[in-house]
Amino acid sequence: DAGITQSPRHKVTETGTPVTLRCHQTENHRYMYWYRQDPGHGLRLIHYSYGVKDTDKGEVSDGYSVSRSKTEDFLLTLESATSSQTSVYFCAISETEKQYFGPGTRLTVT
Amino acid sequence: QKEVEQNSGPLSVPEGAIASLNCTYSDRVSQSFFWYRQYSGKSPELIMSIYSNGDKEDGRFTAQLNKASQYVSLLIRDSQPSDSATYLCAVNRGGATNKLIFGTGTLLAVQP
Numbered sequence: 001d002a003g004i005t006q007s008p009r010h011k012v013t014e015t016g017t018p019v020t021l022r023c024h025q026t027e028n029h030r031y032m033y034w035y036r037q038d039p040g041h042g043l044r045l046i047h048y049s050y051g052v053k054d055t056d057k058g059e060v061s062d063g064y065s066v067s068r069s070k071t072e073d074f075l076l077t078l079e080s081a082t083s084s085q086t087s088v089y090f091c092a093i094s095e096t097e098k099q100y101f102g103p104g105t106r107l108t109v110t
Numbered sequence: 111q112k113e114v115e116q117n118s119g120p121l122s123v124p125e126g127a128i129a130s131l132n133c134t135y136s137d138r139v140s141q142s143f144f145w146y147r148q149y150s151g152k153s154p155e156l157i158m159s160i161y162s163n164g165d166k167e168d169g170r171f172t173a174q175l176n177k178a179s180q181y182v183s184l185l186i187r188d189s190q191p192s193d194s195a196t197y198l199c200a201v202n203r204g205g206a207t208n209k210l211i212f213g214t215g216t217l218l219a220v221q222p
Contacts, residue, residue, distance in 0.1 A: 003144070026220070031207065031208055033209075040214065041214065042198065042212045042213060042214035043154070043198065043212040043217060044212075045209060045210075048207060048209065050206070050207055058156050058209070090153055090154070094208050095206070097141075097159070097202050097208050098144070098145075098156055098159060099144075099156070099200075099210055100156060101153040101154045101155070102153060103152075103153050104152075104153050
């Protein structure tokens with residue numbers, strides 16, 4: 001987890017509320033990723049970034065948006081949280097093909 | 111068919127034995143392959159990468175790749191209880207974005 005932090009680490013929110021998760025890196029890596037991890041599904045890519053202001057969708061992007069205004073920060077926003085978005089969210093960074101993960105955020109939507 | 115498939119386990123081995131974890135992938139253009147270890151409640155940790163056919167050894171870990179059979183494996187020699195974790199196989203199909211496709215992981219339990 002060195003060089004990658006995620007905040008908050010735990011969050012409980014109500015259905016319909018907006019939620020923003022933050023990923024911060026000190027490694028100056030170009031690529032950043034947001035995954036969710038659910039039992040039986042493994043890690044699934046939500047969105048990724050290949051530079052400041054350069055982002056693209058992953059395989060499960062519906063209901064999520066991202067922004068990257070600085071190299072070190074990648075924000076994931078749930079515009080209107082739903083119970084199906086209850087999950088563990090991991091941020092990852094890479095400069096080459098190897099990805100390194102942050103500590104994760106456990107999000108519960110009630 | 112899932113792009114990356116792993117047996118979910120649990121795979122139970124006695125302490126000191128060799129644990130063999132397997133992974134198959136469906137896309138023949140896949141370029142590079144990774145093994146991550148994930149302890150319960152923790153984040154995935156990269157432990158091995160392999161890019162060409164054959165074996166790659168790092169300490170007690172050996173990664174094996176067979177592109178013709180679309181098969182990658184991880185061997186853990188002299189298994190220890192501390193190796194008990196979920197092992198995730200990940201595949202990079204190439205391209206500029208370094209995106210990985212993950213398997214669902216195999217739970218390994220090393221019995222003392």
